[in-house]
Structure formats: C-alpha cells, structure tokens
Amino acid sequence: MPGPDHAYTLNPEALRAALERRRRDHLYRRRRVVEGPQGVEPTVDGRRVLAFCSNDYLGLASHPQVIAAWQRGAAEYGVGSAASHLISGHSRAHYMLEEELADWLGRPRALLYSTGYMANLGVLSALLGPGDTVVEDRLDHASLIDAGRLSGAQIRRYAHADVAAARGQLARAREGRVLLATDGVFSMDGDLAPLVELAAACRHERAWLMVDDAHGLGVLGPEGRGTVALQRLGMAQVPVLMGTLGKALGTFGAFVAGDEILIETLIQCSRSYIYTTALPPASAQATRASLGLAREENWRRAHLQSLLARYRSGLRELGLPLADSATPIQPLVLADAQRVLHCSAGLWERGILVPAIRPPSVPRGQARLRVTLSALHQEHQVDRLLEALGEICAPV
Numbered sequence: 001m002p003g004p005d006h007a008y009t010l011n012p013e014a015l016r017a018a019l020e021r022r023r024r025d026h027l028y029r030r031r032r033v034v035e036g037p038q039g040v041e042p043t044v045d046g047r048r049v050l051a052f053c054s055n056d057y058l059g060l061a062s063h064p065q066v067i068a069a070w071q072r073g074a075a076e077y078g079v080g081s082a083a084s085h086l087i088s089g090h091s092r093a094h095y096m097l098e099e100e101l102a103d104w105l106g107r108p109r110a111l112l113y114s115t116g117y118m119a120n121l122g123v124l125s126a127l128l129g130p131g132d133t134v135v136e137d138r139l140d141h142a143s144l145i146d147a148g149r150l151s152g153a154q155i156r157r158y159a160h161a162d163v164a165a166a167r168g169q170l171a172r173a174r175e176g177r178v179l180l181a182t183d184g185v186f187s188m189d190g191d192l193a194p195l196v197e198l199a200a201a202c203r204h205e206r207a208w209l210m211v212d213d214a215h216g217l218g219v220l221g222p223e224g225r226g227t228v229a230l231q232r233l234g235m236a237q238v239p240v241l242m243g244t245l246g247k248a249l250g251t252f253g254a255f256v257a258g259d260e261i262l263i264e265t266l267i268q269c270s271r272s273y274i275y276t277t278a279l280p281p282a283s284a285q286a287t288r289a290s291l292g293l294a295r296e297e298n299w300r301r302a303h304l305q306s307l308l309a310r311y312r313s314g315l316r317e318l319g320l321p322l323a324d325s326a327t328p329i330q331p332l333v334l335a336d337a338q339r340v341l342h343c344s345a346g347l348w349e350r351g352i353l354v355p356a357i358r359p360p361s362v363p364r365g366q367a368r369l370r371v372t373l374s375a376l377h378q379e380h381q382v383d384r385l386l387e388a389l390g391e392i393c394a395p396v
Ligand SMILES: *Cc1c(COP(=O)(O)O)cnc(C)c1O
Pocket: 114, 115, 116, 117, 118, 120, 141, 143, 183, 187, 212, 213, 214, 215, 244, 245, 246, 253, 254
C-alpha cells in the first residue's frame, strides 16, 4: 500500500531517506545469524542464548527421527523435485504426505503447497475473483490480506474477533461468491478466532469459511488437530482448512485440506500451486516423520500447557500485562516501539532472545515482545525469562 514514502520518486536518495526515517522511528529491522540446529539454546550472532522466539512449538525441527527421515528422503529421491507437481515433481513422498495429512484431519483430501504464503495466495485467487467478496479479520496474517488483494475480490475487514462486525460485512456482500478467511490462532496475539460463531454467521449468509491454522495445528486439540477440532467443528462448518508445516511440524511447506471438489479445483486453478517447483521430496519425508510424532506424543502438548501456566502466573506476579492467549504465543504488549526495543536489548544482554515486534507487523501503538514457548523449554528456563523480565520490563 502506498505509504508516506510514496511521495518520493524512485531513486537511491529517496530510498536512503526512507530507510533513515525507518531508523529514526525505531522500525528498522536487521537479521541475526544462527549457527547450528534450531532449539531453545541456539547460537545467534556467535553467542549461545536462551531463545523464546521460534515457531517450533513442539520441538520437532531438530528431532533426530525427523532429520533421519530427511536424510533417507534425500538419498532416495535426490535433493530437488526438479519440476512442478503437474509436470513431474509430484513424488510418492508428496503423495503419501497428502494422504497422511488428510487422515490426520479427517478430511477426504489434502494438497501440498510450497509455503503457507503461497497456499493463501493460491486458494483465494482460485476461489474468488472480481465481483466476489472476501471478509477478513483485521489481524489476519499478511499472506491472507495479500491473497485477498491478488484475487481481485472486494476485501471487507472487520474489527478483531468481532463476530457482529463480521456478520455485518458478510451481509453487505450482495452478489458474487463470499468467503470469510481468518487465522485460527492469531500469529501476533495468540488468541483464538471465535470459529463457532463465525461458522454460524457464514452459514446464515451462505458464505464459505476458511481457517488458516498455521499456529494451531500440532499444538491444540486432540492429536494436535488444531483450532477447528478444538472448537468441535468439521468440514461442514469450515470447508477450507489451511495449515503450514514450518511451525509446529518443524519442517517446511504448507497444505490445504478439504473435500474432493475443493482440492481438484485448486489443482486445476491455483496459480501458486501450478507455476512453482514442488517442495523437496525429502522435506515431505521429514514431515511424515514429524507428523507421526506430533500426533502421538501428547506429552509435548501437555508440557507446553504446564510451561504456559507457569509463565502466565509468573507474569501476573510481576504485574506485567497478560495477553488473552492460551497458546504458546504470549505477547507482552508494551505499546511503544522504543520501549520494546529497550527491553529486547536488555534481555539480549542477559543472554535471552525475545524479538521486538513493531509496526507494520502489528498495529501502531501495539509494539510488543513476542514470547513463544516450546515443548523443549524447561521450567527453570521459563523462570530465567521471568526474572529477567522483572528486572528489565517491570512496570514503571
Ligand atoms: C507463517 C504463517 C503463514 C505463512 O506460512 P509460510 O509457510 O511461512 O509461508 C501463513 N499464515 C499464518 C497465520 C502464518 O503464521
């Protein structure tokens, strides 16, 4: 979207000025370099730190069985898939993973995409076009917002988790197809979409409901089947379920699960599915291994819940603001970008990595530390974070 920088004509001086402004506003971002495997004590910029920032909620990204499956997959299939799914890139490994994802979620079919971002682009632009409407929560993930734009449909957004507002937007869409798209677990807030009520509103307005459950799958519900299963809904209420493989499942890629007609429509019409190289088969093999662990090892979810309770009660004792979140995403909203940077830097000095999340990833005035917990954390590590937060971020 054209921002204030748009007034400059495109030249290096204008770009430099825009970067400078970013720096001045405490919005400049830089990347840290990680050595070695993912885990709760990675080596970052040459220092071993205690990290509360990854989306590897179940601790599967470096699991020996998952690594071994990837290695065997590379030996069996080679490294690249060498073509798109519709040409010659659709391996037995992809096929089996799709079957297993469908079985996990109790849906007839699943379709792999190379990333979650591409899955969202591909779904909305296959199902909607000019004259149609997509209704979205204000805090939907950027990929869903971009997907709405790319589709050419009219985008109608509603205040976060506000079912009455969503109903109003649905009712305003008079003609064409209507789809409501929402995150299952909101990525920067950790709260759940009110899916039961949204599903009722969609049924009433004859709209489709799509849930992006990137942060719920693996973590919530029986066998980690996510936000939809947790709220006891199924395909009748949520015909389009999108999930990613790079978060709780610890690998890479994404998928859509639904009925036969939906999946065949996506295979035929979804441009970000058709015109891209299939993800590496070895990655699919690794995901098959991590999916098995995610389904079976309930202790990972149980341990996460107990860490969560410990963290939240500690935060309450410190008088720091508690997020309305029962998921491993526990944002500490401190409002002002400068204060958030100060806290993040203070934690870093104590060997703790918690990223500062600033606009435009979150709305202005809602800058935060985004703390995420993993099943690999131990209680004493959570206590260490709490102690540091108490020293650095305690209310003034
Ligand atoms: C991470 C994420 C995506 C994008 O998935 P990638 O596989 O990383 O491209 C989409 N939606 C939500 C809600 C996410 O958190």
